[in-house]
Amino acid sequence: QQQVKQSPQSLIVQKGGISIINCAYENTAFDYFPWYQQFPGKGPALLIAIRPDVSEKKEGRFTISFNKSAKQFSLHIMDSQPGDSATYFCAASMEKLVFGKGTKLTVNP
């Protein structure tokens, strides 16, 4: 019930392409869904977040799509750049953050 399932585990995209990472949850009490970006040796950095009363949120090249009935949400990175190469974690929250296992994104030049 407390798990957040994330896929794929790794993703390789060409520069300019769209990166899509998916997450699913079970606990309907979660009320906040952030995405974090982590570079090697660094702490997770908040990228974008959404609340369940909204179906989509866009910030620059990053978009979260949220499907409350399916209990799924996804991160879309448009026009992916080599600098986007990092590990991305979805999370769900009531108080504490419950993280997915992460997706290692590689954007090839």
Add this chain to the structure above:
Amino acid sequence: EPEVTQTPSHQVTQMGQEVILRCVPISNHLYFYWYRQILGQKVEFLVSFYNNEISEKSEIFDDQFSVERPDGSNFTLKIRSTKLEDSAMYFCASSEYSGRIYNEQFFGPGTRLTVL
């Protein structure tokens, strides 16, 4: 831009020794958290702290662990008798509001703990 800071960046210790990991949360934040990340795995919640009390703790956070806010700025995690399996990155995070309202948690750069 305000940020969470952590010291030391890397701590090496012998099994059975006590370690204290230190964090300085963002100054106007009221909610504090410790998470850990074993190499190559997901980030796991350890404990949350508010108003000088533990709000929630995970099953990982057993009697060997304790947290303290000894003054107005520092937030510490103590591991009383380290085990090999405690080797991980430990992240401190802070937020201005509680999770029920708006839970934007900001993470520090982490302390890599190596237990030999």
